[in-house]
Amino acid sequence: MQTYLNTFLALVLLLNLLALGTSRLPTVIRLVTLQGGLIGLLPLLIHSPWRPESVVLAIATLLTKGILIPSILIKALREVQIRREIEPLIGILPSMLLGALGTGLALLFASLLPLIPGQANSLLVPASLATVLTGCIFLTSRMKAVSQVVGYLILENGIFIFGLLMLEAMPFMVEMGLLLDLVVCIFVSGIILNHIKDTFDSLDTRLLTALKEDTSWPQK
Amino acid sequence: MELNITVSIIFIATLLHLASGIPGFFLGRRSPMGQYLAALMAVIGSLMGLWGALLILNGPASGYYELPWGLPIGHFTLQLDGLTSFFLIPIFIMGALGAIYGLGYWKQSEHPENGRQLRFFYGILVGSMSLVVMARDGIFFLIAWEAMALSAYFLITTEDQDEKVRQAGWIYLVATHAGSLCLFGLFALFYRATGHFGFQPFQPGMVSPWILTSIFFLALIGFGFKAGIFPLHFWLPGAHANAPSHVSALMSGVMIKMGVYGILRVCWMIPSPPLSWGIILLILGTLSSLLGVLYALGQHDLKRLLAYHSIENIGIIFMGLGLSLVGRSCHHPDLIILGMAGCLLHIWNHGLFKSLLFLGAGSVIHATGTRQIDKMGGLSKTMPYTGGLFLLGAVAICGLPPLNGFISELFIYLGLFKTLMNGSGTQAVPFSLGLAAPALAMTGALAVACFVKVTGIVFSGEPRSEKAAKSHESPKTMLIPMALLALGCLMIGLLPLLVTPWLDKVIVEGNSELMGIGLKVDYLAPLGWVSGLGMGLLLMIGILFTWLRYRLIREKTPQRGTWDCGYAAPTNRMQYTASSFAQMLVNQFDGILKPKEHRPELKGLFPTSSHFESHIDDSILDRVLKPVIHRIQKGVYQFRWFHQGLTQPYILYIIVTVLILLALSSTLGDRFMSFILP
Numbered sequence: 051m052q053t054y055l056n057t058f059l060a061l062v063l064l065l066n067l068l069a070l071g072t073s074r075l076p077t078v079i080r081l082v083t084l085q086g087g088l089i090g091l092l093p094l095l096i097h098s099p100w101r102p103e104s105v106v107l108a109i110a111t112l113l114t115k116g117i118l119i120p121s122i123l124i125k126a127l128r129e130v131q132i133r134r135e136i137e138p139l140i141g142i143l144p145s146m147l148l149g150a151l152g153t154g155l156a157l158l159f160a161s162l163l164p165l166i167p168g169q170a171n172s173l174l175v176p177a178s179l180a181t182v183l184t185g186c187i188f189l190t191s192r193m194k195a196v197s198q199v200v201g202y203l204i205l206e207n208g209i210f211i212f213g214l215l216m217l218e219a220m221p222f223m224v225e226m227g228l229l230l231d232l233v234v235c236i237f238v239s240g241i242i243l244n245h246i247k248d249t250f251d252s253l254d255t256r257l258l259t260a261l262k263e264d265t266s267w268p269q270k
Numbered sequence: 271m272e273l274n275i276t277v278s279i280i281f282i283a284t285l286l287h288l289a290s291g292i293p294g295f296f297l298g299r300r301s302p303m304g305q306y307l308a309a310l311m312a313v314i315g316s317l318m319g320l321w322g323a324l325l326i327l328n329g330p331a332s333g334y335y336e337l338p339w340g341l342p343i344g345h346f347t348l349q350l351d352g353l354t355s356f357f358l359i360p361i362f363i364m365g366a367l368g369a370i371y372g373l374g375y376w377k378q379s380e381h382p383e384n385g386r387q388l389r390f391f392y393g394i395l396v397g398s399m400s401l402v403v404m405a406r407d408g409i410f411f412l413i414a415w416e417a418m419a420l421s422a423y424f425l426i427t428t429e430d431q432d433e434k435v436r437q438a439g440w441i442y443l444v445a446t447h448a449g450s451l452c453l454f455g456l457f458a459l460f461y462r463a464t465g466h467f468g469f470q471p472f473q474p475g476m477v478s479p480w481i482l483t484s485i486f487f488l489a490l491i492g493f494g495f496k497a498g499i500f501p502l503h504f505w506l507p508g509a510h511a512n513a514p515s516h517v518s519a520l521m522s523g524v525m526i527k528m529g530v531y532g533i534l535r536v537c538w539m540i541p542s543p544p545l546s547w548g549i550i551l552l553i554l555g556t557l558s559s560l561l562g563v564l565y566a567l568g569q570h571d572l573k574r575l576l577a578y579h580s581i582e583n584i585g586i587i588f589m590g591l592g593l594s595l596v597g598r599s600c601h602h603p604d605l606i607i608l609g610m611a612g613c614l615l616h617i618w619n620h621g622l623f624k625s626l627l628f629l630g631a632g633s634v635i636h637a638t639g640t641r642q643i644d645k646m647g648g649l650s651k652t653m654p655y656t657g658g659l660f661l662l663g664a665v666a667i668c669g670l671p672p673l674n675g676f677i678s679e680l681f682i683y684l685g686l687f688k689t690l691m692n693g694s695g696t697q698a699v700p701f702s703l704g705l706a707a708p709a710l711a712m713t714g715a716l717a718v719a720c721f722v723k724v725t726g727i728v729f730s731g732e733p734r735s736e737k738a739a740k741s742h743e744s745p746k747t748m749l750i751p752m753a754l755l756a757l758g759c760l761m762i763g764l765l766p767l768l769v770t771p772w773l774d775k776v777i778v779e780g781n782s783e784l785m786g787i788g789l790k791v792d793y794l795a796p797l798g799w800v801s802g803l804g805m806g807l808l809l810m811i812g813i814l815f816t817w818l819r820y821r822l823i824r825e826k827t828p829q830r831g832t833w834d835c836g837y838a839a840p841t842n843r844m845q846y847t848a849s850s851f852a853q854m855l856v857n858q859f860d861g862i863l864k865p866k867e868h869r870p871e872l873k874g875l876f877p878t879s880s881h882f883e884s885h886i887d888d889s890i891l892d893r894v895l896k897p898v899i900h901r902i903q904k905g906v907y908q909f910r911w912f913h914q915g916l917t918q919p920y921i922l923y924i925i926v927t928v929l930i931l932l933a934l935s936s937t938l939g940d941r942f943m944s945f946i947l948p
Binding site (some may be wrong): 083139186189190193198203255258259 | 916918921922
């Protein structure tokens with residue numbers, strides 16, 4: 051099982067870099083969908099005798115991350131008619147390099163952590179750290195609102211992987227609640243995207259600075 | 271009776287208050303049913319609560335009770351002892367009276383937009399105060415304390431469409447949370463000292479002196495904010511002035527006493543307090559009482575003026591508290607008893623007469639539509655009952671016999687005189703503490719001046735505005751609560767021996783060293799004489815009043831304007847104003863008060879109409895806090911560069927912070943943790 055698990059996690063890491071390396075938004079969404087699907091299968095790989103909780107969690111994750119959320123995002127994208135992330139703060143290639151660097155550092159950092167022997171060899175910890183980092187790069191460097199949503203999704207994927215470490219300790223309800231939160235969050239984001247488009251006629255989040263409070267203080 | 275039953279009675283009473291505002295939300299915006307239901311629940315709750323509290327005051331104290339509700343830390347432990355019951359009585363009295371008063375003062379049909387919200391938070395405030403005094407666990411106490419603080423915030427900002435109300439609420443919120451912060455520190459130290467959050471007395475020698483000192487000062491600041499002791503009083507005038515009047519009455523009469531309760535509870539847990547603590551409390555109390563009354567003198571806003579008198583009276587309460595602490599440090603039982611008796615009884619008394627005055631002020635404001643004293647006048651003709659009851663409250667707050675304020679101040683005077691007479695076997699008490707007695711006397715005299723001004727300008731003379739001329743007496747729902755409070759003032763003033771057994775019980779409970787001595791409050795103060803003389807005085811006033819009344823009716827005096835001094839064509843604007851009446855005294859103290867006057871410039875032989883205005887800024891809020899905060903804001907303004915208004919940099923800040931913390935915790939994590947948790 052361990053080898054399968056590590057293969058899957060390596061694929062997840064690869065998808066991180068691919069997502070960072072493309073500017074076409076439908077492609078990014080597809081990549082994240084694939085990543086979500088892979089992550090959904092992880093609970094089944096960790097615990098070899100399948101327990102009902104792992105099965106339910108896997109099915110629920112596959113449904114939400116693999117089908118529900120992507121369809122909401124694709125629909126939102128179609129409505130706002132936008133295809134590319136044109137002017138990211140950090141360019142496509144540099145952000146990919148940054149992601150690779152982050153992955154390397156995550157591997158290094160995870161080897162320093164005092165993990166229990168069973169998990170020392172697995173890629174679970176470095177993969178989760180690297181995925182969180184990728185999400186953060188997305189969130190800080192991309193300007194389109196859709197990319198922001200994708201960034202949050204990748205970030206959440208990283209947290210999900212970390213949560214698998216504690217599948218036995220963490221109550222099943224917490225995982226399910228997180229999934230529900232995520233669906234609601236993406237659903238709301240889809241609506242917000244439409245409103246941003248309507249109001250500013252663009253999806254560039256830089257225009258949102260117009261909502262910032264008055265900076266003319268202090269007058270005296 | 272079983273103590274379990276007493277606890278249940280009081281707990282149900284608390285729940286009734288907490289829930290009293292809820293039914294209103296299910297009724298229509300203009301339906302009057304909600305307010306009647308709320309008042310009914312409050313009255314039933316209060317009657318039950320008073321019954322339970324009196325059972326405890328007359329019987330043994332209850333043990334500890336723990337409610338079976340889960341909390342991650344702490345327990346829902348509560349206990350009913352003498353001190354708790356002593357504070358429960360004003361809470362429940364004002365809880366019910368305020369709810370009844372609200373029926374006339376804040377009718378749902380006249381205030382559909384905020385009436386329900388007001389009643390909801392009023393119930394929460396009363397119920398949470400009752401939980402505050404019952405709680406015996408730090409965490410439970412803090413939960414109740416925050417519920418109290420926040421519900422008071424929502425009550426102050428009832429009329430939140432007004433900018434000034436919002437500002438007053440904001441200042442209150444900042445002050446109360448600054449206090450809460452100190453309380454969090456206080457209970458953290460409790461935990462460090464004892465290993466639990468319970469309120470058990472510390473064993474002598476168990477806790478190091480510097481922790482005890484920190485506990486005392488954190489309690490003094492944290493609870494001092496709530497009590498409104500100088501210089502932590504700055505939130506009080508604005509908050510009391512801008513809240514609806516029955517809320518001001520509840521806050522001033524009862525809520526600020528929760529601060530005194532907290533300090534008292536903490537002081538009682540500490541085995542032998544150093545002498546300096548008592549002296550600090552005494553000095554703070556003296557300062558507070560003097561400055562409170564001085565600032566009150568210069569106010570034109572009726573409710574602001576009353577609010578400054580709250581600061582004065584909290585000062586008097588602190589003087590009693592300080593005196594009793596000095597007594598404990600010097601092993602001087604007379605001082606403990608007289609100081610505590612003055613402190614405790616003044617808590618009740620101030621609750622009675624200040625609530626009465628605020629309700630009276632509310633009645634006046636209801637009739638005239640303004641809080642400005644200078645727009646009132648001659649109201650005793652149109653509102654005779656309000657006028658009479660307000661006058662009675664004014665006499666009581668000035669500490670004049672035969673009313674209740676005199677009794678509690680008498681205890682403190684007697685205690686201060688005793689500091690000059692050291693008995694045998696007691697440690698010497700600093701001689702200079704006796705100087706607080708003349709300060710208290712001066713406070714009393716200035717209070718008389720201030721209330722002569724208020725009753726004179728508001729109720730005597732001729733109306734200064736059209737609204738004052740057309741004012742009308744308030745409905746019975748507003749007058750009856752006032753009459754009941756006035757009756758309370760009169761009862762304690764005339765028959766103080768009725769309440770002294772309760773005082774004895776509470777005092778002995780908190781100071782176990784008094785247990786075997788057998789000293790009582792009645793032995794130390796000539797209360798029988800006071801009672802007799804008070805009744806004689808009342809009788810004389812009665813006879814004089816009837817005689818004057820009889821002459822007035824028999825001799826058919828003509829109706830004339832008051833104070834027209836034989837002048838042929840007076841206008842009502844020529845009367846004394848609130849400022850001119852107090853001007854002489856205000857000018858005497860202008861070094862402290864710093865009155866600001868905006869004088870008109872008169873030019874030519876026939877100057878056109880002009881305008882004169884004077885006001886007194888608050889010493890702390892306007893002269894210290896506002897400039898300092900403005901400076902700080904200016905300094906912090908440079909950091910606005912970080913506020914780009916874009917989410918991307920904000921997330922970057924979070925990532926950088928997390929990374930720095932990660933690096934810190936992995937390098938010096940262990941050392942840092944060992945610093946916090948030894």
